[in-house]
Amino acid sequence: MGVNQKVRVAIVGSTGYGGVELIRLLLAHPNVEITSVISSSSAGVPIADGFPHLTEIMLDNLDGVDVDLIAQKADVVFLPTPAGVAAELAPKLIEAGLKVIDISGDFRLKNPASYEQWYKHKAADENYLVEAVYGLCEVWGNEVTETTRLLSNPGCFPTATLLGLIPAIQAGWVDPDSIIIDAKSGVSGAGRGLNLSAHYSEVNENLIAYKLNKHQHIPEIEQALSRIADRPVTTTFTTHLVPMTRGIMATMYAKVVGEHSDTDFVELYNQYYEGRKFVRVRRTGTWPATKHVTGSNYCDIGFNYDARTGRITIIATIDNVVKGAAGQAIQNLNLMMGWDETTGLHFTPIYP
Structure with missing residues (x-):
């Protein structure tokens, strides 16, 4: 060309x-x-x-x-x-x-x-x-090259979940067998087709759990976590529909291995995602919200360690239509073409 x-x-x-x-x-x-x-x-x-x-x-x-x-x-x-x-x-x-x-x-x-x-x-x-190359850019982006013919873009829930969990699992800081994922999505995640669950009167002022233990993103998440852990990993993953148009918040809980504070997790994730422009790690004591990433290709991640239970809470937010779909697909296009991965994606979130 x-x-x-x-x-x-x-x-x-x-x-x-x-x-x-x-x-x-x-x-x-x-x-x-x-x-x-x-x-x-x-x-x-x-x-x-x-x-x-x-x-x-x-x-x-x-x-x-x-x-x-x-x-x-x-x-x-x-x-x-x-x-x-x-x-x-x-x-x-x-x-x-x-x-x-x-x-x-x-x-x-x-x-x-x-x-x-x-x-x-x-x-x-x-x-x-x-x-097919699995295009989770911040983790396996080096596998997306100019010779790639078939790119599989990650799902929206897996994108938030995996970006939130992989650095801790790879470092051995959490027990993979203890992971519980509580994920919430805006209504656009259901697509534009007509169905009763997406009607305004059904969604407005309501919070709905759906596809319990049957969501098609479960095996995708487990496949990727197993690859990182180098052994089979199973998770408890529950999705909820919330009355907003865009956004995903994945709240993840896991047992911490060793002695690691909130600050330790922030430093670990900053090192892991160094140079990756679309992951923003929150400083200790602050946590992301869906409004902070709306309309953008960012994934924001925050932490809270509970010494009483020995568990870490990891919160990751994305715009499900951008970072969870179209934006990440363009990020992968950039890698496939040998361009800077941020090309065409330089825009700030919509706020408020």
Whole structure:
């Protein structure tokens, strides 16, 4: 690719929240040109018809899913699609010479049987599961290179949870068998589709626990923690729906191994994430809130050690649509292209 030549990008699944957020962020990326926005359900319709905030900004009609046409127009394809779609589509796109960044989760789990158990869809071809690079940038970003053809973007809950836990587990400061994760998400995490649980009257002034011990992000979290611990790790993971649009707060509890204070944890995490611009470690005695990261690609992390119980409480917050989906996908695109990982992501959180 020549100097100053922009990378051509297509988005399949452009009418979901993840797809629309990709459009918003990529329109401001200096090295990218969006050449195709694709929706199997809305082909031929101007995207602004469904998303009026894009009026006079995004003038293209939505394309249908046509691998040959996509290959003519793009170099990289993002797949913020429902579960099961990318498993079929990504191999075809790769064989057509395209790089693929999957946001759906179809390539996160290396064990096909585990995927089928948790996602209730047929797993992707095992050769592609092996090839897919898991793009948790701050941990395994060195594995995302210009030769990467298939990138699996982490899930929203796993992103907050893993960034909050991995440094402590890798250092041997917490007992992996003691981990309990209490995670809360805004309603946008449920997607744009219509369902009773996302109705205003059901969500407003309400707090709902859901998918108890059945959430599809459980095996993703355990797979990554097991890789860090170098042994099988199981966790207790409970998700809750809270009456806000964006944001995830993962509150994690674990038994501390050895003698380590709040300040020790802050220093450990600052060292681990040194130079990684999108993880912000809070100073001792302060803790993050979802509003502190809204609209941004940041993950904020804070700690409190309870000497009485011998447990550490770790709190991690992200914007589920940005760092938990579109923003991290662009961060991975940057690594795949050999660009600085922060390119196109320089913006502060929206506050208040």
